[in-house]
Amino acid sequence: xxxxxxxxxxxxxxxxxxxxxxxxxxxxxxxxxxxxxxxxxxxxxxxxxxxxxxxxxxxxxxxxxxxxxxxxxxxxxxxxxxxxxxxxxxxxxxxxxxxxxxxxxxxxxxxxxxxxxxxxxxxxxxxxxxxxxxxxxxxxxxxxxxxxxxxxxxxxxxxxxxxxxxxxxxxxxxxxxxxxxxxxxxxxxxxxxxxxxxxxxx
Numbered sequence: 001x002x003x004x005x006x007x008x009x010x011x012x013x014x015x016x017x018x019x020x021x022x023x024x025x026x027x028x029x030x031x032x033x034x035x036x037x038x039x040x041x042x043x044x045x046x047x048x049x050x051x052x053x054x055x056x057x058x059x060x061x062x063x064x065x066x067x068x069x070x071x072x073x074x075x076x077x078x079x080x081x082x083x084x085x086x087x088x089x090x091x092x093x094x095x096x097x098x099x100x101x102x103x104x105x106x107x108x109x110x111x112x113x114x115x116x117x118x119x120x121x122x123x124x125x126x127x128x129x130x131x132x133x134x135x136x137x138x139x140x141x142x143x144x145x146x147x148x149x150x151x152x153x154x155x156x157x158x159x160x161x162x163x164x165x166x167x168x169x170x171x172x173x174x175x176x177x178x179x180x181x182x183x184x185x186x187x188x189x190x191x192x193x194x195x196x197x198x199x200x201x202x
Contacts, residue, residue, distance in 0.1 A: 011049030021059040029081035
């Protein structure tokens with residue numbers, strides 16, 4: 001891993017060789033200690049302007065080849081850090097700038113939270129009889145259903161919008177529906193205000 005990466009899409013202070021990109025990937029995956037897809041890792045690095053897409057992909061492949069990360073199953077989708085990869089992170093991550101490490105860790109923690117929300121609160125989109133789509137939203141506490149709601153929307157774009165908006169604030173939707181169901185106006189007002197404040201903070 002000794003050739004220069006392309007500079008397109010890389011922000012100032014980003015990584016421009018695959019050795020450093022590989023070290024960063026080991027650092028991220030050691031920090032979070034949770035399997036991710038290869039596409040997740042590449043997307044985090046590229047979308048945050050840390051490194052080029054092609055060289056990040058090459059770095060992941062090289063890490064797999066060298067046994068620093070490995071697939072968790074035969075499907076070849078999820079990858080996890082190995083002891084060898086953890087050693088790379090421990091010995092070499094200090095070579096990377098603090099800002100790059102912080103940006104990568106912030107991004108992967110955000111993604112981990114998003115994946116947890118999606119796992120615990122599934123959204124299923126299906127074709128509705130006669131046209132349109134049904135969007136079924138489930139909110140759970142990780143063990144049992146707290147709420148299940150199905151909405152009809154006219155097209156796939158609207159269905160995906162409902163899904164994406166729900167995943168941004170699932171707990172606030174639950175609070176609003178609960179307050180409305182029990183007929184507590186003060187609870188509704190508080191829940192709506194929290195939702196509006198959440199939008200302003202984004």
